[in-house]
Amino acid sequence: MNTEQKIIVPLDVSTLEEALALVERLEQVSFWKVGLELFVSCGPKILEVLKSKSKRIFLDLKFHDIPNTVRGACRAAASYGVDLLTIHATCGKDAMKAATEAVQEGASLAGVKPPKLIAISLLTSISSRQLAFDLKIPLELPEYVLSMALMAQEVGLDGAVCSPQEVAQLRQTCGDDFLLVCPGVRPIWAESGDQARSLTPAQALKAGADYLVIGRPITAAANPDRAWEKICEEIATST
Numbered sequence: 001m002n003t004e005q006k007i008i009v010p011l012d013v014s015t016l017e018e019a020l021a022l023v024e025r026l027e028q029v030s031f032w033k034v035g036l037e038l039f040v041s042c043g044p045k046i047l048e049v050l051k052s053k054s055k056r057i058f059l060d061l062k063f064h065d066i067p068n069t070v071r072g073a074c075r076a077a078a079s080y081g082v083d084l085l086t087i088h089a090t091c092g093k094d095a096m097k098a099a100t101e102a103v104q105e106g107a108s109l110a111g112v113k114p115p116k117l118i119a120i121s122l123l124t125s126i127s128s129r130q131l132a133f134d135l136k137i138p139l140e141l142p143e144y145v146l147s148m149a150l151m152a153q154e155v156g157l158d159g160a161v162c163s164p165q166e167v168a169q170l171r172q173t174c175g176d177d178f179l180l181v182c183p184g185v186r187p188i189w190a191e192s193g194d195q196a197r198s199l200t201p202a203q204a205l206k207a208g209a210d211y212l213v214i215g216r217p218i219t220a221a222a223n224p225d226r227a228w229e230k231i232c233e234e235i236a237t238s239t
C-alpha cells in the first residue's frame with residue numbers, strides 16, 4: 001500500500017452535495033470517512049455513491065450503548081459493506097464482544113465482506129487535564145489509552161483509534177496485526193482546532209499508525225488539492 005492510501009479524509013459536511021463536491025474535487029483520495037454529521041443528515045446514500053466510485057469507506061458512527069443495542073446497530077452497519085466501523089471501548093467488554101459477532105452476522109446476511117471493527121480508546125480532543133479533572137480517570141493518559149486498546153484486543157476487535165502521541169506504545173504492545181488508526185494529525189502549518197494530542201502526518205506514520213485521518217487541514221484549506229499534495233510531499237521527504 002502506498003502512503004497516499006493510508007490517508008483517510010473525513011466527509012464532515014451536512015449535505016450530499018457538499019460531500020460529492022469534495023469527493024469529485026479530491027479524486028486522488030481513495031479512502032473516505034463518513035461520520036456522524038453526514039450520516040445523520042443524509043443516511044446511507046453516500047455509501048452507495050462512494051462504492052460506485054470504488055472508494056474505501058470508514059463508517060465512523062462511534063457506537064456507545066448497551067450490548068443488545070450495539071449488536072443491532074453493528075449488524076445493520078455491517079450490511080453496507082464498509083471497510084472500517086467504530087465503537088467506543090468504554091461500552092465495555094460485553095458490548096464490544098456483541099459488536100464483533102454482529103458485524104460477522106450482518107455482513108454474512110448481506111453477502112458482503114465484514115468491516116474491520118475498531119475501538120475508540122480516548123477521543124483525540126481530550127487532554128490529560130480533562131481526563132483527570134472532567135472525566136475523573138485516575139490513570140495517566142497513555143496508560144488509560146493502552147488499557148482501552150488492550151481490552152478491545154482481548155475481546156477480538158481488529159484495532160483501535162488513538163492519537164498519534166500514543167500510537168508507538170500501542171504498536172509495541174498490541175503487535176503488528178492490530179490496526180491502529182490516528183486522527184488528531186496536524187501538519188505544522190495547520191491549526192490544531194479542537195485536537196488536543198497531535199503530531200504531524202510523517203511523525204504519526206513513523207510511530208506506527210496504519211492509517212491517518214486528516215480532515216480540516218485538507219478540507220477546510222483554501223486549496224484542498226494543494227493541501228493534500230503538500231501533506232503527501234512532506235511524508236515522502238521525511239522518510
Ligand SMILES: O=C(O)c1cc(=O)[nH]c(=O)n1[C@@H]1O[C@H](COP(=O)(O)O)[C@@H](O)[C@H]1O
Pocket residue numbers: 010012033035060086120122123124125161183184185193195213214215216217
Ligand atoms: O473516530 C474518529 O475518526 C475520530 C476519533 C477521535 O478520537 N478523534 C477524531 O478527531 N476522530 C475523527 O477524525 C476527524 C478529524 O478531523 P480533523 O480534526 O478535521 O482532522 C473527525 O472526523 C473526527 O470525528
